[in-house]
Amino acid sequence: MPSASHRPTWDPFRAEAIIADHAQMPGALLPILHALQEEFGHVPEPAVPLLADALNLSRAEVHGVITFYHDFRHDPAGRHVVKLCRAEACQSMKGEHTASHLLRRLGIDWGGTTPDGSVTVEPVYCLGLCATAPAALVDGEPHGRLTPESLAGIVEEARRA
Amino acid sequence: MNTAPISPIRLFIPQDVAALAVGAERVVKAITSHAAADGTPITIIRTGSRGLFWLETLVEVETPAGRIAYGPVNPHDVPGLFNAGFLLGGAHPLRLGRMEDHPWLKGQTRLTFARCGIVDPLSLADYEATGGYKGLRHALAIGPAAIVETVTKSGLRGRGGAGFPTGVKWKTVADTKAPQKYIVCNADEGDSGTFADRMIMEGDPFGLIEGMSIAGIAVGATKGYIYSRSEYPHANRTMRAAIAEAYRTGRLGADILGSGVTFDLEFRVGAGAYVCGEETALLESLEGKRGQVRAKPPLPAHKGLFGQPTVINNLISLATVPVILAEGAAYYADFGMGRSRGTMPIQIAGNVRHGGLYETAFGVTLGEIVEGIGDGTATGRPVKAVQCGGPLGAYFPPMLFDTPYDYEAFAQRDGLIGHGGVVVFDDSVDMAAQARFAMEFCAIESCGKCTPCRIGSTRGAEVVEKIMAGREVDANLVLLEDLCATMKFGSLCALGGFTPYPVLSAVRHYPEDFRRRHAAAAE
Numbered sequence: 001m002p003s004a005s006h007r008p009t010w011d012p013f014r015a016e017a018i019i020a021d022h023a024q025m026p027g028a029l030l031p032i033l034h035a036l037q038e039e040f041g042h043v044p045e046p047a048v049p050l051l052a053d054a055l056n057l058s059r060a061e062v063h064g065v066i067t068f069y070h071d072f073r074h075d076p077a078g079r080h081v082v083k084l085c086r087a088e089a090c091q092s093m094k095g096e097h098t099a100s101h102l103l104r105r106l107g108i109d110w111g112g113t114t115p116d117g118s119v120t121v122e123p124v125y126c127l128g129l130c131a132t133a134p135a136a137l138v139d140g141e142p143h144g145r146l147t148p149e150s151l152a153g154i155v156e157e158a159r160r161a
Numbered sequence: 162m163n164t165a166p167i168s169p170i171r172l173f174i175p176q177d178v179a180a181l182a183v184g185a186e187r188v189v190k191a192i193t194s195h196a197a198a199d200g201t202p203i204t205i206i207r208t209g210s211r212g213l214f215w216l217e218t219l220v221e222v223e224t225p226a227g228r229i230a231y232g233p234v235n236p237h238d239v240p241g242l243f244n245a246g247f248l249l250g251g252a253h254p255l256r257l258g259r260m261e262d263h264p265w266l267k268g269q270t271r272l273t274f275a276r277c278g279i280v281d282p283l284s285l286a287d288y289e290a291t292g293g294y295k296g297l298r299h300a301l302a303i304g305p306a307a308i309v310e311t312v313t314k315s316g317l318r319g320r321g322g323a324g325f326p327t328g329v330k331w332k333t334v335a336d337t338k339a340p341q342k343y344i345v346c347n348a349d350e351g352d353s354g355t356f357a358d359r360m361i362m363e364g365d366p367f368g369l370i371e372g373m374s375i376a377g378i379a380v381g382a383t384k385g386y387i388y389s390r391s392e393y394p395h396a397n398r399t400m401r402a403a404i405a406e407a408y409r410t411g412r413l414g415a416d417i418l419g420s421g422v423t424f425d426l427e428f429r430v431g432a433g434a435y436v437c438g439e440e441t442a443l444l445e446s447l448e449g450k451r452g453q454v455r456a457k458p459p460l461p462a463h464k465g466l467f468g469q470p471t472v473i474n475n476l477i478s479l480a481t482v483p484v485i486l487a488e489g490a491a492y493y494a495d496f497g498m499g500r501s502r503g504t505m506p507i508q509i510a511g512n513v514r515h516g517g518l519y520e521t522a523f524g525v526t527l528g529e530i531v532e533g534i535g536d537g538t539a540t541g542r543p544v545k546a547v548q549c550g551g552p553l554g555a556y557f558p559p560m561l562f563d564t565p566y567d568y569e570a571f572a573q574r575d576g577l578i579g580h581g582g583v584v585v586f587d588d589s590v591d592m593a594a595q596a597r598f599a600m601e602f603c604a605i606e607s608c609g610k611c612t613p614c615r616i617g618s619t620r621g622a623e624v625v626e627k628i629m630a631g632r633e634v635d636a637n638l639v640l641l642e643d644l645c646a647t648m649k650f651g652s653l654c655a656l657g658g659f660t661p662y663p664v665l666s667a668v669r670h671y672p673e674d675f676r677r678r679h680a681a682a683a684e
Binding site for chain 2: 026027028029030031033034055064065068069070071072083085087088089090091092093124125126127128129130131132133135137140141142143144145
């Protein structure tokens with residue numbers, strides 16, 4: 001996963017090209033939203049009218065879809081994204097304790113980004129790493145059997161990189 | 162080394178994401194650099210996982226005596242392994258011998274997961290050498306009606322949780338006339354404690370492609386979609402690569418295997434909405450909409466994706482089809498008990514010593530799974546609760562460990578096997594907090610279409626919160642029961658309809674956890 005600092009700022013021409021690449025697919029909206037987020041790190045607001053035009057939808061419909069799905073961000077994330085699992089298997093291995101440690105250390109809440117813009121922590125509900133719980137994806141890389149200490153180390157390492 | 166072999170020694174190391182999560186990549190690096198320094202030629206083949214996750218990273222070395230396994234290997238073990246001559250199967254404390262002889266695998270019946278962890282997931286040569294495409298060739302020979310009959314006779318039921326007979330679903334779509342039909346694979350494996358779909362996508366993706374192709378032939382559908390999860394980036398990469406390889410070699414597209422039959426397959430990824438695992442919400446999402454549940458009827462088999470007749474099956478159901486076609490309905494149906502035929506990949510997870518994927522015939526008891534196969538908790542404390550079937554499944558206390566793993570037996574005890582997840586908790590768990598979480602999760606993930614789920618879940622979390630605070634506990638427990646009844650009978654789909662299972666099972670089996678503050682206040 002490229003870090004957000006290398007992501008381009010909003011570029012309507014790039015957005016239109018991405019939309020045009022997928023517009024002919026049946027049910028194209030989700031694949032396009034994923035592609036836009038991959039490019040810009042979030043789904044920028046000015047993309048909404050472009051999507052509505054290209055797919056013959058109302059802006060309200062496009063907005064409704066973007067806000068329905070937890071994945072699509074309205075604002076850019078930090079340079080590093082930690083997706084921490086909060087589901088039952090990770091709970092059974094003290095995942096919530098590990099998570100609250102990290103959040104306290106970073107001084108943020110779920111979904112928040114550190115003031116220096118380096119780390120965003122997002123909740124996820126199951127990474128399929130339930131037999132190596134608790135688990136997280138840090139910049140897309142999996143980590144299991146986390147402890148407060150190991151998670152802090154992984155995040156610090158990503159931050160320094 | 163005086164016995165230097167001429168050809169490189171082959172090693173098999175998983176790149177399943179659970180192996181990566183415990184450091185498989187660092188093990189690969191350590192072995193590669195050590196071998197290079199020694200001047201020993203080796204080839205490392207990356208596989209899926211065999212599903213014994215406490216042994217990851219599992220390293221297997223090909224020797225004349227078979228594939229000798231070592232595990233769990235950490236990077237710091239690597240120099241010692243080389244010193245012990247592990248490349249020739251040498252003795253070492255981590256040596257496990259041949260995995261085929263390992264009791265955890267020997268006790269299993271691997272039909273759906275026969276290849277997982279053994280083959281290179283993207284090698285069609287490996288796939289065909291281990292029986293791949295035998296099912297599809299047989300399917301082409303016998304034709305659509307006989308395929309449907311075979312699947313029906315096998316007794317295969319939907320492995321997503323509902324347990325609906327797969328053959329009946331296929332027959333409905335086969336009998337419906339339409340210009341375009343679809344096969345949709347539900348790989349939106351959102352239940353905590355489950356990873357079977359993920360393991361197939363990472364370890365045996367061609368099995369799913371073959372199963373979907375057979376489904377297409379059976380019902381006359383020329384297009385398929387796999388709907389996976391954004392939480393599975395590694396599985397998605399492997400699955401996409403397998404689809405590209407199948408197209409490249411004429412196993413997808415027009416004229417599959419020279420049969421004249423067309424089957425196209427597209428891969429899509431969800432966006433973090435649990436409810437999209439519900440089949441009609443999944444179809445809405447595939448159409449590019451909010452993942453809101455549809456009222457049934459019409460059934461997807463009549464009016465599914467883009468309004469066309471659609472077979473929508475769980476990934477495990479579809480990945481099990483090839484072996485049924487290859488070996489016959491009776492072969493599969495011979496396993497199991499009662500109306501639960503064949504095998505189930507049970508996923509043992511959470512606070513458990515031996516967690517992983519255990520495929521076995523229906524009928525094994527829950528106690529055998531947790532205490533025997535799983536070997537108790539990872540923390541070494543007593544088991545307090547086991548949640549079966551994901552976030553919508555009931556919590557079972559050890560008192561009910563005699564329950565056989567079977568759709569009907571679980572239903573009789575107000576539980577469900579769902580997609581096969583078994584999550585173990587030790588005695589430190591607060592069951593009132595788990596009940597509150599079940600309601601909170603439903604509130605977060607509710608699609609919002611029906612009121613019992615949308616509002617009931619939020620009110621439910623509030624009521625449990627009050628109980629936990631010791632406020633009017635008796636009255637609030639009555640209210641909670643009532644609210645759960647409304648959700649159970651009034652919700653459109655299983656999200657609102659089944660959230661009462663974990664909640665009420667927690668109340669029923671662990672009343673003391675709901676009366677802690679109450680009891681403390683009375684003293």
